[in-house]
Amino acid sequence: MAEEIARRRSGRGIGIAIGTVAILLPGLFLGTTILPGLPAASVHLAELEDAEIASPPLALPEDGQSAVIVGDGETLLASTGGDESGAFESIPMGGSAKLVSALVTLDAHPLEAGRNGESVVVTDEDFAAYQSLVFAGARTIPVTVGSRWTEREMIAASLLSASNNHADMLVRWAFGSQAEYLAAAEAWLVEHGFDGTAVADASGLSGDSVSTAEDLVRIGALAAADPLIASLVTTDGIGAVNGASITNTNRYEPAGAATTVSRSYTNAAAVTVVLSLTTDSGETLTAAFMRQPSYDAMAAAVSAFMESAAAATAQIEALPAGTVVGELRTAWGERVDLVLGEPLVTVGGVPSPDDIDYQLDEIRTIRAGAKAGEAVATVADRTASARVEAAGALRDPGLAWRLTHPLDMLGSAFRG
Numbered sequence: 001m002a003e004e005i006a007r008r009r010s011g012r013g014i015g016i017a018i019g020t021v022a023i024l025l026p027g028l029f030l031g032t033t034i035l036p037g038l039p040a041a042s043v044h045l046a047e048l049e050d051a052e053i054a055s056p057p058l059a060l061p062e063d064g065q066s067a068v069i070v071g072d073g074e075t076l077l078a079s080t081g082g083d084e085s086g087a088f089e090s091i092p093m094g095g096s097a098k099l100v101s102a103l104v105t106l107d108a109h110p111l112e113a114g115r116n117g118e119s120v121v122v123t124d125e126d127f128a129a130y131q132s133l134v135f136a137g138a139r140t141i142p143v144t145v146g147s148r149w150t151e152r153e154m155i156a157a158s159l160l161s162a163s164n165n166h167a168d169m170l171v172r173w174a175f176g177s178q179a180e181y182l183a184a185a186e187a188w189l190v191e192h193g194f195d196g197t198a199v200a201d202a203s204g205l206s207g208d209s210v211s212t213a214e215d216l217v218r219i220g221a222l223a224a225a226d227p228l229i230a231s232l233v234t235t236d237g238i239g240a241v242n243g244a245s246i247t248n249t250n251r252y253e254p255a256g257a258a259t260t261v262s263r264s265y266t267n268a269a270a271v272t273v274v275l276s277l278t279t280d281s282g283e284t285l286t287a288a289f290m291r292q293p294s295y296d297a298m299a300a301a302v303s304a305f306m307e308s309a310a311a312a313t314a315q316i317e318a319l320p321a322g323t324v325v326g327e328l329r330t331a332w333g334e335r336v337d338l339v340l341g342e343p344l345v346t347v348g349g350v351p352s353p354d355d356i357d358y359q360l361d362e363i364r365t366i367r368a369g370a371k372a373g374e375a376v377a378t379v380a381d382r383t384a385s386a387r388v389e390a391a392g393a394l395r396d397p398g399l400a401w402r403l404t405h406p407l408d409m410l411g412s413a414f415r416g
Contacts, residue, residue, distance in 0.1 A: 094265065161246055274287070
């Protein structure tokens, strides 16, 4: 009797299990074929031809050191004067050291463009230093004990008129002494990663104030980007509140439309020039030329550079809008081309197919003309991008396909 009861219970349990499976299996089937998202379309990139077009190089002098950067300085476009490994020797930087003294001062005493800043009284020490520089034949702007110069005017006199006494007076006011300035400048240079630069004075008259073209061009870019300095170096000069006239003697005819950020000559550094310009393609270039043997040599170097800059930075339509760059293929048999929705425009040349990265979305369905991602090209350390879109539509295959392709849907469910 007990065995009969046990057998009946066992049979009942098996029946319940079979019934449960019978009930759940259709739900499981439907859940894995209807509810999950469709499998993503596969991407098949087109084989594009290699155009092998490059822009003409920037013209840089063989003498001394030169460097050109674009924008904020992350991209070094061209340089000369380095060794075989590309490293630069630190050489005297001349009056471009005044860019460092101005930037370090503005870091400690920020000043907006158009503001004069604190008014500083010329001390006996300032006047004595001025007289010493006059005796040495260095460039100066006259000062008298008790006269007043604002922070803006001292920076302007230092940068526009290469006034060595104003560079010294500026840092004595800002830091208390030359020694304190040098300590602040060293910290600032370390903070900005200018490992090849060291300053021994505020004016650059010392041959121990040194830099490299790679450092100096980035210092020049910082100066050109500073609102106050930019407002000064683009003027013909300014008038001081004490009646003195500060003339921009940096203006340099061979530079043409470029802004001369710094121009100087010392016996140790020879001729040094830092330029900033915006090209027709909208790029901002900064160029530094160091240790050019004469003003004539510098004029020839700058003229050649300016002539080459426009061509070297011209925009090139690497790939026109409508170029087929690939194809989307779905598990339910639909295909649609991926095309550029706009031209891929580069500067510096045309990228090889290997230099184009397609950053595409995971796509299951898409309407015609909708964005599918971007094509990102790299040429000469510059990047450019263009929209990639679907040339046609990918439509949902419908319920019938989902029900008849459970394995495709199951795979999509697990991948999702």
